[in-house]
Amino acid sequence: xxxxxxxxxxxxxxxxxxxxxxxxxxxxxxxxxxxxxxxxxxxxxxxxxxxxxxxxxxxxxxxxxxxxxxxxxxxxxxxxxxxxxxxxxxxxxxxxxxxxxxxxxxxxxxxxxxxxxxxxxxxxxxxxxxxxxxxxxxxxxxxxxxxxxxxxxxxxxxxxxxxxxxxxxxxxxxxxxxxxxxxxxxxxxxxxxxxxxxxxxxxxxxxxxxxxxxxxxxxxxxxxxxxxxxxxxxxxxxxxxxxxxxxxxxxxxxxxxxxxxxxxxxxxxxxxxxxxxxxxxxxxxxxxxxxxxxxxxxxxxxxxxxxxxxxxxxxxxxxxxxxxxxxxxxxxxxxxxxxxxxxxxxxxxxxxxxxxxxxxxxxxxxxxxxxxxxxxxxxxxxxxxxxxxxxxxxxxxxxxxxxxxxxxxxxxxxxxxxxxxxxxxxxxxxxxxxxxxxxxxxxxxxxxxxxxxxx
Amino acid sequence: xxxxxxxxxxxxxxxxxxxxxxxxxxxxxxxxxxxxxxxxxxxxxxxxxxxxxxxxxxxxxxxxxxxxxxxxxxxxxxxxxxxxxxxxxxxxxxxxxxxxxxxxxxxxxxxxxxxxxxxxxxxxxxxxxxxxxxxxxxxxxxxxxxxxxxxxxxxxxxxx
Amino acid sequence: xxxxxxxxxxxxxxxxxxxxxxxxxxxxxxxxxxxxxxxxxxxxxxxxxxxxxxxxxxxxxxxxxxxxxxxxxxxxxxxxxxxxxxxxxxxxxxxxxxxxxxxxxxxxxxxxxxxxxxxxxxxxxxxxxxxxxxxxxxxxxxxxxxxxxxxxxxxxxxxxxxxxxxxxxxxxxxxxxxxxxxxxxxxxxxxxxxxxxxxxxxxxxxxxxxxxxxxxxxxxxxxxxxxxxxxxxxxxxxxxxxxxxxxxxxxxxxxxxxxxxxxx
Numbered sequence: 001x002x003x004x005x006x007x008x009x010x011x012x013x014x015x016x017x018x019x020x021x022x023x024x025x026x027x028x029x030x031x032x033x034x035x036x037x038x039x040x041x042x043x044x045x046x047x048x049x050x051x052x053x054x055x056x057x058x059x060x061x062x063x064x065x066x067x068x069x070x071x072x073x074x075x076x077x078x079x080x081x082x083x084x085x086x087x088x089x090x091x092x093x094x095x096x097x098x099x100x101x102x103x104x105x106x107x108x109x110x111x112x113x114x115x116x117x118x119x120x121x122x123x124x125x126x127x128x129x130x131x132x133x134x135x136x137x138x139x140x141x142x143x144x145x146x147x148x149x150x151x152x153x154x155x156x157x158x159x160x161x162x163x164x165x166x167x168x169x170x171x172x173x174x175x176x177x178x179x180x181x182x183x184x185x186x187x188x189x190x191x192x193x194x195x196x197x198x199x200x201x202x203x204x205x206x207x208x209x210x211x212x213x214x215x216x217x218x219x220x221x222x223x224x225x226x227x228x229x230x231x232x233x234x235x236x237x238x239x240x241x242x243x244x245x246x247x248x249x250x251x252x253x254x255x256x257x258x259x260x261x262x263x264x265x266x267x268x269x270x271x272x273x274x275x276x277x278x279x280x281x282x283x284x285x286x287x288x289x290x291x292x293x294x295x296x297x298x299x300x301x302x303x304x305x306x307x308x309x310x311x312x313x314x315x316x317x318x319x320x321x322x323x324x325x326x327x328x329x330x331x332x333x334x335x336x337x338x339x340x341x342x343x344x345x346x347x348x349x350x351x352x353x354x355x356x357x358x359x360x361x362x363x364x365x366x367x368x369x370x371x372x373x374x375x376x377x378x379x380x381x382x383x384x385x386x387x388x389x390x391x392x393x394x395x396x397x398x399x400x401x402x403x404x405x406x407x408x409x410x411x412x413x414x415x416x417x418x419x420x421x422x423x424x425x426x427x428x429x430x431x432x433x434x435x436x437x438x439x440x441x442x443x444x445x446x447x448x449x450x451x452x453x454x455x
Numbered sequence: 456x457x458x459x460x461x462x463x464x465x466x467x468x469x470x471x472x473x474x475x476x477x478x479x480x481x482x483x484x485x486x487x488x489x490x491x492x493x494x495x496x497x498x499x500x501x502x503x504x505x506x507x508x509x510x511x512x513x514x515x516x517x518x519x520x521x522x523x524x525x526x527x528x529x530x531x532x533x534x535x536x537x538x539x540x541x542x543x544x545x546x547x548x549x550x551x552x553x554x555x556x557x558x559x560x561x562x563x564x565x566x567x568x569x570x571x572x573x574x575x576x577x578x579x580x581x582x583x584x585x586x587x588x589x590x591x592x593x594x595x596x597x598x599x600x601x602x603x604x605x606x607x608x609x610x611x612x613x614x615x
Numbered sequence: 616x617x618x619x620x621x622x623x624x625x626x627x628x629x630x631x632x633x634x635x636x637x638x639x640x641x642x643x644x645x646x647x648x649x650x651x652x653x654x655x656x657x658x659x660x661x662x663x664x665x666x667x668x669x670x671x672x673x674x675x676x677x678x679x680x681x682x683x684x685x686x687x688x689x690x691x692x693x694x695x696x697x698x699x700x701x702x703x704x705x706x707x708x709x710x711x712x713x714x715x716x717x718x719x720x721x722x723x724x725x726x727x728x729x730x731x732x733x734x735x736x737x738x739x740x741x742x743x744x745x746x747x748x749x750x751x752x753x754x755x756x757x758x759x760x761x762x763x764x765x766x767x768x769x770x771x772x773x774x775x776x777x778x779x780x781x782x783x784x785x786x787x788x789x790x791x792x793x794x795x796x797x798x799x800x801x802x803x804x805x806x807x808x809x810x811x812x813x814x815x816x817x818x819x820x821x822x823x824x825x826x827x828x829x830x831x832x833x834x835x836x837x838x839x840x841x842x843x844x845x846x847x848x849x850x851x852x853x854x855x856x857x858x859x860x861x862x863x864x865x866x867x868x869x870x871x872x873x874x875x876x877x878x879x
């Protein structure tokens with residue numbers, strides 16, 4: 001490992017014992033011997049298996065659900081529908097006061113995306129649960145669906161989610177998150193060139209090797225132990241407590257060992273229904289996504305659309321930037337209102353621009369609900385911003401790295417969000433990247449600093 | 456449901472169980488015998504997390520019915536370390552930081568062991584080929600490849 | 616109904632057992648156990664036979680017979696079948712190749728079934744207890760065929776006469792964008808005297824590229840010589856669309872890869 005200590009030499013502490021030293025991972029001995037206990041490695045006598053009956057339609061009204069034949073199937077112990085769930089309509093961010101509750105644990109009267117959970121079957125074996133699930137009869141009236149964000153925002157589009165009343169998340173700031181800084185119109189008018197470009201992405205699945213799931217054991221004293229691979233342990237416990245209308249002290253969550261998460265295991269989906277199953281049957285319950293469910297049912301990264309309009313001077317200064325971002329939440333909020341808000345917080349990128357206008361929308365469609373994934377709300381935006389930066393550099397005939405040096409934020413610069421910049425190390429990162437990639441830039445850029453004034 | 460007897464040698468010890476007919480070896484090992492080192496990642500033969508060694512050959516326990524393994528000699532990753540002494544492959548995986556979440560690790564080690572059993576000094580391409588049925592989603596392939604090459608070198612030095 | 620495995624010493628007994636509803640033959644397990652794991656409850660009875668002939672390979676001077684239970688790994692390491700090593704190794708990773716059988720590969724839906732593409736180019740016959748069937752006929756009726764496949768047989772191609780190419784996005788192991796196998800014979804002047812070309816993923820099962828075969832006769836294996844064959848390569852194709860590639864893409868790239876195979 002090579003630590004470049006020339007950067008920040010005057011503010012560096014060099015008496016650190018751990019940083020810069022290789023240390024063995026504490027979990028590796030368990031991994032290489034196969035002894036690490038993942039949630040599915042817990043096995044209990046009499047454990048039931050939960051399989052979900054899912055919606056085959058993108059948008060439909062449920063006329064009726066008939067579980068009579070499934071209940072008679074050999075090995076079936078319990079069948080759960082919406083009426084069995086104490087607090088069936090929930091939203092996970094309610095814990096930080098981001099409502100409204102807009103999603104059903106089990107569909108109640110309506111399904112809003114293909115794959116939505118409708119009926120849970122608990123049986124002695126996986127096979128019996130699968131066979132019984134095939135015998136559940138759901139009568140649907142198919143409704144018009146909308147899959148495109150711009151279509152969803154048009155007047156007259158099918159309403160995806162009645163709990164919102166419109167196909168976008170209503171922030172306290174209105175129909176979108178907004179940032180206003182300086183005067184963008186004046187900036188565009190003064191600019192030598194204006195470039196407006198549109199960027200978009202598709203949903204991306206995390207595809208962890210270990211699928212989402214949990215194993216729940218009733219402890220005999222009205223308490224339940226939930227072995228889970230959630231990435232959000234107490235978040236899940238608190239939401240399960242709300243959904244089940246059960247005090248948190250009745251729930252014991254065991255986890256922390258995750259076979260790949262990447263943000264895909266922060267939704268509260270499997271635990272509440274499995275705990276409910278264990279409560280109503282008095283038996284341990286295992287609910288583990290199949291590979292197909294992991295790929296098709298678990299939340300992906302949201303599809304995004306980003307429209308960027310920039311005003312740039314011939315000397316390389318960006319003088320105005322207007323960004324409109326759209327985040328496709330799918331049918332339910334989950335983490336997407338936060339993701340769209342992060343986008344507003346992240347634009348205009350790590351650049352100092354005097355005139356900025358940002359609108360970011362969280363849009364509902366009849367697609368699989370999206371949620372968290374590695375830098376959600378930011379990663380796709382960065383792709384768009386940096387492609388835009390290259391295009392701008394080409395437009396004014398400037399080296400793309402030098403163009404970024406000119407606009408890079410430095411300590412003390414005022415950000416569009418009216419926070420002064422501190423701790424920015426972008427200049428130094430680019431200097432090192434210039435060396436490492438053998439992409440030379442003018443000497444003056446190699447002499448500046450992100451924190452020494454006038455340098 | 457008809458129970459059927461299965462009997463095989465697992466990591467050097469005799470195992471005999473009555474199982475439901477049609478049970479996969481993965482479920483028999485994990486749920487009946489209690490060896491949870493093989494992992495179920497896809498149950499469709501794609502990820503390799505359930506890899507075990509049956510009669511010297513790498514197999515996917517998720518697609519193998521336990522009944523077809525009567526009389527077989529089966530090795531899993533939990534059986535590699537003897538008396539608390541790690542196998543050279545396990546050592547190498549530790550030393551090269553070849554684990555991240557750890558879910559693919561037992562399968563990777565099985566695939567690597569079969570390779571080194573047949574080819575003590577493999578080329579890098581041969582290592583890549585031997586691991587090609589095992590997916591690591593944390594994208595740590597390079598340290599894993601290095602671990603197998605390290606283990607091969609350690610073996611040949613010990614033999615010399 | 617729960618799943619149950621029934622093992623029979625002879626193919627004849629296994630064939631009789633297969634007549635019952637909900638039964639399927641178990642080869643290496645990479646198709647039927649996978650389906651059961653994924654919740655296909657239509658199969659409740661798995662049938663297999665341990666008859667030794669199913670696992671044998673016989674190579675004579677001119678003819679090859681491979682038992683249906685022979686695995687891809689066994690073919691890949693057989694000293695007399697080295698021309699097939701590439702095709703057998705194209706199937707799955709090492710563990711899958713230790714399990715997947717010749718018989719099973721004949722039933723693998725696209726994008727799987729790379730080895731069956733090789734067998735189609737070799738103009739194999741497929742053996743059951745009812746007799747031998749040309750592979751093209753067999754593949755066309757495979758969805759309804761109930762007799763257990765016991766073997767495949769084909770004439771040994773002339774030295775260097777067999778070519779195989781699998782195109783995938785991930786190396787070294789990946790699902791097929793497409794696969795191509797060809798058996799070519801050349802006259803003394805280097806002109807193609809006979810050609811059989813088989814394609815994988817260009818329909819829901821392996822298919823012959825007959826227009827390309829015809830366009831190749833009498834031509835030399837040069838860029839200009841193969842041009843008419845490449846132009847005819849897509850005739851009759853109806854490729855699958857899956858997460859690996861769209862039908863459009865497969866049709867677009869087929870001539871490129873066919874060209875590479877013919878010019879190697």
